[in-house]
Amino acid sequence: MKITLADGRVIKGNKKNSLLDTLQANGIFLTASCGGKGTCGKCRIELLEGDLNIKGFGKLTQEERSRGIALACQSYPEGDITINIPKESMLTVGDQIAISRTRDLFESLLARKAKITPLVTREKISLPPPTLDDHISDLERLKRSLSEREITLDFPHDFVLTLADRLRKENWEFTLLYQKESGRALGIEPLNGGNGKYGLAIDIGTTTVVLYLVDLSDGRVVDVSSTYNSQMRYGDDVITRIVNATEGGKLQELRKAVVTDINDLLKPLLALHQIRRDDIESVVISGNTTMTHLFWGLNPAYIREEPYIPTINRFPVWEAGDSGIRVMKKSPVYTIPNVASYVGGDIVAGVLATGMHRSSEISLLMDIGTNGEIVIGNNEWLMTAACSAGPCFEGSGIRSGMRASPGAIEDIKINRETLEPEIKVIGNSEPMGICGSGMIDAVSEMLLSGIMNQKGQLIKESSPERVREGEEGLEYLIHSTGKMDIVLTQVDIENIIRAKAAIFAGVNLLLGEVGLTTDMIEKVYIAGGFGNFLDTEKAIILGML
Ligand code: FES
Structure with missing residues (x-):
């Protein structure tokens, strides 16, 4: 049977595979935060012609259903169909993304006279x-x-x-x-062949992949490049990806996705700087425990199951040829060690980058994402914990939520007199949703302007035009594009409060373990893609920090 897309493309479909899987198999990737479970509501399509066998509607409202909106992961074609994929459902991966702050980080490492110790x-x-x-x-x-x-x-x-x-x-x-x-x-x-050539430092994040090209003779960063991790096609968070890799049998696909991202970032950099692949003689990889397992093609199943055991924490130095990264085959690849299943090499790298393990001051490092990882300590001791914040700061489980990518509202100010919001959108484009930092902004601004009370309840009388009755109870209208309303619902606010409470509880538990209180922390570092955009003042107002 034929699936015709509104832009004229035609692909083959069948009754057995969901539209999400069929589109994916044809290289058309939709946002699938929940990995196809029907719970995130991000894989929306619009049915223009034909019939679908729909297994579930998830978070879709009656009004959306009546307009022919369906979830691609829950929809199976009954015959020839024509569909439209809204812009906000398309997954943007492969694009280069902003990396200016990560470049600063590396400069700061060099300023601290970090020693170059080539592999x-x-x-x-x-x-x-x-x-x-x-x-x-x-x-x-x-x-x-x-x-x-x-x-x-x-x-x-x-x-x-x-x-x-x-x-x-x-x-x-x-x-x-x-x-x-x-x-x-x-x-x-030859005897005077030089002091080493080039190395790669690669940060494999659940959301982004960042690649640094480093001149090993003097430690100079030749260039930096970054993209979204294409594994997002298989779910936004590590658990969904583990399920896809193991129960879904897609381990090799996930591995290939991230290795391809790395090779795609590397190729133009090498061409631009006229460097041969064989001149890359060292690679260092950093990532959370699941990311490093998926990168090396290791079974991540037991990371998810009690008692949460990874295959490996301290990786041997393997060769680039075994990893699929297209540099000199024998180049050693060093993987920054993990601490445990939910405290990975990315946190270890964070500790190294902040230098908190060298300072006598007590510091707190927080990496806020789907999992909140926390490290407290100084040059004598370090303690760490991971807490499940849930995927809401990454945009999942929030009605208008999305990742911090172009089209996401990242900053909101509410005029205290008119109660009208003023928004800032990543990429200055038309807003498509709200990302984690925008949510923190929105909730703290709603509190300060009296739209929401201390208990996190929306107050209808405060702004009758903006606070309205929706399908899930009260909701606050942030922006309307005409075609789509971007809202924060009462349920969203409860999710955000729970997520921030998880992080706050994690910090307090860890402090309690070592007999310290928050006022003894002299420095706070916030890491992660979400941390990059976070307005710390607003996070403090919300009681997150
Ligand atoms: S609802 Fe379809 S992928 Fe999440």
Whole structure:
């Protein structure tokens, strides 16, 4: 059967697969925050012609249903159909996104004189050429010289394959490249071949992937590039992706999605700076425990099940060729270690970046996303906890919620006299929804302007035009595009309050464990995509910090 899209494209469909799966199989990706469970309400389509077998309506209102709006993940074609996919349902991945603040972070690391410790070690070697009296083999000759320096290495087959010719070509004087952690010999370079070439530092976030291209000779950041993590096609949060990878059998698809993102970011950077793939000789990966498992294709199933055990916390140094990243095949890939299933290498990297482990001041580091990860401590001790904030700050489970991407309302001010909101939209485009920082703004502004009381209840009389009766009870109208109303409902507000309470409770529990109070914290660091846009003053008004 035929599925015709409003823009004229035609794809094949069948009764067995949901529209979401069929569109996905044809390279058309809809926002699917809940991974197709029918609960997030983000995968809306509009039926223009034909019939659908609809298994559920989720959060759709009566009015939307009467307009032919359906959830793609719950809809199965009964015959030929024509559909329209609204702009707000389309998932934007693959686009470059703003990264200015992450660039600042790296500059600040350099300003603190962070030491460059490349993954590849270079050792200058001078061997006595063989004679009739000293006729041990080439490899034994190299090993003998290394043992005098107390270096023991493994020599892979491809290293030994070219050894005889390389030693003679370099006239027995050369630089040996090897990897300390794995104890592997990597190659031979001319004696004055330089101090190292280029490295990649890659931050695999649940939402974004950021790639730094670094000159290893001096630590200079050559360039930075970033995109959305394409795994979002399989759900917004780590749990949905684990379910898709394991029960859905899509582990390899998820792995390929993020590796392709990395390769797509890398290719134009290499072309722009005229760097060869083979000149990338080190890669460092940071991500939460699920992200690093998915990147390496490891089964993440037991991260989700009690007692929450990952396959691995401290990764061996593996080779780029095994990861699929298109750089020199033998380049070592160092994965920043995880602490536990829900405290990953991203938090460890956060601690390193803030330097809180070196300071005598007591600091608090919070990474706020679907999971709120918290670290408290100083140069003598560190304690960490993870709390489930739920996906609402990422836009999921909120009627008009969306990720912090173009079209999202990120900033709201409510005029105290007219009670009219003034909004700021990411990308200055037409608003399509509201992101986490916009929600914090909206709720604190509603409190300050008397639209909502201390208990988080909307007050209808405060602004009869803006506070109105909706299908889920009272709702506050933030903006109307004519076609679509962007609202915060009473249920949304309760979700936001619960999420902020989870984070606040996490901080307090951790403080209680170490016998400290909030006024003893001297510095607070907020990390994560959401943290980047957060107005800290508003977060304090809301009681989040
Ligand atoms: S409701 Fe369809 S993907 Fe969430």
